[in-house]
Amino acid sequence: MREAAAEVRQGRGRHAWRLLTVAVSALVVALTALSAPVAAASGPGKTTDPYIAADLKAPGSALTGAGSTFDQPLFTKAFFEYNQQNSGVTVNYASIGSGGGIAQFQANTVNFGASDVPMTPADIAKATGGQVLQVPVALGGEAISYNLPGVKTGLKMTPSVLAGIFLGTIKTWNDPALKKLNPGVKLPSNAITTAHRADGSGTTYIFTDYLSTVSPAWASGPGTGKSVNWPNGVGGQGNEGVAGIVKNTPYSVGYVELAYALQNSFTYAAIQNSAGQFLLPSLKTVAADAAQRPNITAVSFSIVNQAGASSYPISGYSWALVYQLQKNTTEGTAVVKVLDWLTHAPGQAVAKTLAYVPLPANIQALARSTLLQVVASDGKTVLLTTK
Amino acid sequence: MPDGLYRGGLGAIAALFCVLITALVVTVAFQAASALNHFGLGFLVGTTWDPVHAHYGALPFIIGTLETTGIAMVLAVPIGLGTSMFLVHGIHGRIRAVLSTAVELLAAVPSVVYGLWALLVLAPWVRTIIEPALASITGGTGLFGGPQLGIGLLLAGLVLVVMVLPTMVAISRDVIAAVPDEQVEGAFALGATRWQVLWRVVLPSARTGLLGAVTLSMGRALGETIAVTMVIGNSTAIAHSLFSPSATLSSQIANQFTEATEPFHLSSLMALALILLVIAVIVNIAARLLVGSFGRDRSAASVAVL
Numbered sequence: 001m002r003e004a005a006a007e008v009r010q011g012r013g014r015h016a017w018r019l020l021t022v023a024v025s026a027l028v029v030a031l032t033a034l035s036a037p038v039a040a041a042s043g044p045g046k047t048t049d050p051y052i053a054a055d056l057k058a059p060g061s062a063l064t065g066a067g068s069t070f071d072q073p074l075f076t077k078a079f080f081e082y083n084q085q086n087s088g089v090t091v092n093y094a095s096i097g098s099g100g101g102i103a104q105f106q107a108n109t110v111n112f113g114a115s116d117v118p119m120t121p122a123d124i125a126k127a128t129g130g131q132v133l134q135v136p137v138a139l140g141g142e143a144i145s146y147n148l149p150g151v152k153t154g155l156k157m158t159p160s161v162l163a164g165i166f167l168g169t170i171k172t173w174n175d176p177a178l179k180k181l182n183p184g185v186k187l188p189s190n191a192i193t194t195a196h197r198a199d200g201s202g203t204t205y206i207f208t209d210y211l212s213t214v215s216p217a218w219a220s221g222p223g224t225g226k227s228v229n230w231p232n233g234v235g236g237q238g239n240e241g242v243a244g245i246v247k248n249t250p251y252s253v254g255y256v257e258l259a260y261a262l263q264n265s266f267t268y269a270a271i272q273n274s275a276g277q278f279l280l281p282s283l284k285t286v287a288a289d290a291a292q293r294p295n296i297t298a299v300s301f302s303i304v305n306q307a308g309a310s311s312y313p314i315s316g317y318s319w320a321l322v323y324q325l326q327k328n329t330t331e332g333t334a335v336v337k338v339l340d341w342l343t344h345a346p347g348q349a350v351a352k353t354l355a356y357v358p359l360p361a362n363i364q365a366l367a368r369s370t371l372l373q374v375v376a377s378d379g380k381t382v383l384l385t386t387k
Numbered sequence: 388m389p390d391g392l393y394r395g396g397l398g399a400i401a402a403l404f405c406v407l408i409t410a411l412v413v414t415v416a417f418q419a420a421s422a423l424n425h426f427g428l429g430f431l432v433g434t435t436w437d438p439v440h441a442h443y444g445a446l447p448f449i450i451g452t453l454e455t456t457g458i459a460m461v462l463a464v465p466i467g468l469g470t471s472m473f474l475v476h477g478i479h480g481r482i483r484a485v486l487s488t489a490v491e492l493l494a495a496v497p498s499v500v501y502g503l504w505a506l507l508v509l510a511p512w513v514r515t516i517i518e519p520a521l522a523s524i525t526g527g528t529g530l531f532g533g534p535q536l537g538i539g540l541l542l543a544g545l546v547l548v549v550m551v552l553p554t555m556v557a558i559s560r561d562v563i564a565a566v567p568d569e570q571v572e573g574a575f576a577l578g579a580t581r582w583q584v585l586w587r588v589v590l591p592s593a594r595t596g597l598l599g600a601v602t603l604s605m606g607r608a609l610g611e612t613i614a615v616t617m618v619i620g621n622s623t624a625i626a627h628s629l630f631s632p633s634a635t636l637s638s639q640i641a642n643q644f645t646e647a648t649e650p651f652h653l654s655s656l657m658a659l660a661l662i663l664l665v666i667a668v669i670v671n672i673a674a675r676l677l678v679g680s681f682g683r684d685r686s687a688a689s690v691a692v693l
Binding site: 099101103104123190191193199222223225226228231235244245249 | 435436437438439440442506510511514534536537538616620621622623624632634642643645646647648649
């Protein structure tokens with residue numbers, strides 16, 4: 001700048017003037033940009049939520065979480081987005097299955113756990129870090145994905161057909177029950193290979209909860225659980241494992257979180273809901289199902305097979321687990337703020353891009369009121385509207 | 388260093404190993420005790436694995452382990468012996484060095500890489516080429532019946548063969564090379580064919596060492612976890628066919644131990660671990676007894692391995 005000014009003074013020409021003009025304009029532009037409100041950088045649309053700005057000012061920490069593979073696509077993208085805006089906080093999430101997440105959380109080896117089924121009283125009794133808080137963080141549907149050459153998405157299945165397939169009473173694709181439901185579809189005579197989770201899985205819990213609800217034979221047989229005694233089929237590790245089996249094995253069928261089905265371009269089934277409609281899982285149908293039971297809690301949380309013409313029956317919430325007393329104030333503050341960011345507008349905008357249903361407003365309120373109970377060792381609440 | 392201190396120090400280290408092994412067995416047994424008490428010996432022959440109703444049984448996994456190890460040994464022993472015989476007496480010079488190194492490098496590949504390769508590369512081959520071929524040769528029933536998925540017992544056995552081969556070949560090669568040259572050359576001089584030399588001169592001399600090689604390979608195959616877990620299909624039903632998905636003791640433990648929070652679940656997994664330990668110990672003792680019965684062998688081969 002000084003040289004340019006000197007050259008101008010010495011009259012050494014237009015080149016120097018141009019340099020000066022460019023430099024001054026750049027300075028003006030920079031000043032304008034810097035004075036733009038910070039809120040505009042925090043996500044699509046201006047938010048009037050007073051907590052969000054404070055959420056982005058979480059103290060620098062390296063947080064760890066473990067659990068559900070159902071949540072993994074969401075967490076990966078959301079925590080990355082958060083880190084873009086607050087580079088001091090990194091979240092390392094280990095997608096090991098809901099059962100693993102609960103076990104790690106009980107042992108207090110991670111800052112938060114994640115599970116598609118909340119902890120039972122027995123689980124909570126084994127937790128070593130004190131009182132447990134369970135925060136709903138995601139809402140998703142499970143796609144019944146199949147690998148049938150030549151058959152497109154939308155194969156119709158009733159609850160009893162789906163239960164029959166996984167029980168082993170329906171053994172081939174061209175079974176009369178399937179053919180009756182799908183008259184125009186050319187179904188092969190090959191045997192059905194079912195794919196399920198080999199590890200302890202909340203996704204399995206939601207699916208078996210649904211099967212137990214719609215099939216007495218299933219309820220009295222394998223039952224509901226994170227890990228059940230599957231009558232047949234092949235097991236894979238994580239949603240990724242089941243997706244891999246379905247992708248690589250012709251004539252197979254398995255249950256995966258909707259995001260995995262979409263990411264792998266799977267074909268998936270249209271399941272008949274309790275109103276008799278055959279529906280594909282989508283943002284709209286899963287949201288409709290969740291809306292039928294707006295007041296869930298960590299004790300009463302099942303939303304499978306709800307009434308309503310546009311409800312997709314195999315849907316469920318996913319929960320983050322945190323201890324109420326956070327002994328490490330820095331990490332405790334960070335984890336609570338990140339979870340609040342995740343469960344409200346900014347995080348839910350990310351969820352929507354991955355085919356998770358944005359949490360309904362009252363569930364977001366439930367998440368926040370739960371997070372507000374988290375305190376540090378000095379007894380003070382860590383989730384604040386100011387830094 | 389004074390002699391007493393030296394001996395004492397070494398003695399302490401040796402004793403430490405004994406203590407560690409004992410502690411390992413005792414801990415596993417202790418943790419397994421509650422499940423074994425609850426289910427009794429029926430645990431060993433129980434066929435259900437039901438965490439929801441807290442009903443556990445080990446038989447499918449014991450059978451799965453024995454089956455995968457069996458498939459692996461049936462294929463690895465002839466291939467390993469043949470390869471090592473070829474490496475010692477079939478080729479010479481630089482080619483021998485290159486091939487030996489290549490086989491030994493197989494041992495350097497991590498187990499999880501084998502599992503991944505098997506899942507992505509070998510599984511489609513097995514599903515589209517090997518299983519249909521076997522089914523059409525044998526009629527497609529019984530041991531070769533059922534849906535052809537690629538993953539399952541057969542694939543797990545094949546992966547184990549590849550993993551066990553370096554051990555087999557490396558030890559067998561040393562053992563066969565230790566057979567005195569005079570005996571081999573003498574046999575050739577008397578007009579024996581290569582096959583006769585192998586079968587009548589080399590193998591009898593190297594018998595004990597080769598048994599040691601087979602035992603070590605079997606021990607590796609019994610305990611192999613990650614590669615098997617990735618390709619065996621994880622089904623808790625007893626496999627009736629080579630093409631069925633199955634599970635082994637180690638794959639079941641690996642799959643479920645991170646979240647075994649239900650009653651008796653973790654204890655049952657520890658019981659599976661105890662069974663695996665016992666099988667491994669039995670295999671080792673049996674091998675030692677067998678070696679003992681041939682133990683009058685003075686050949687260098689038997690000394691080389693043990």
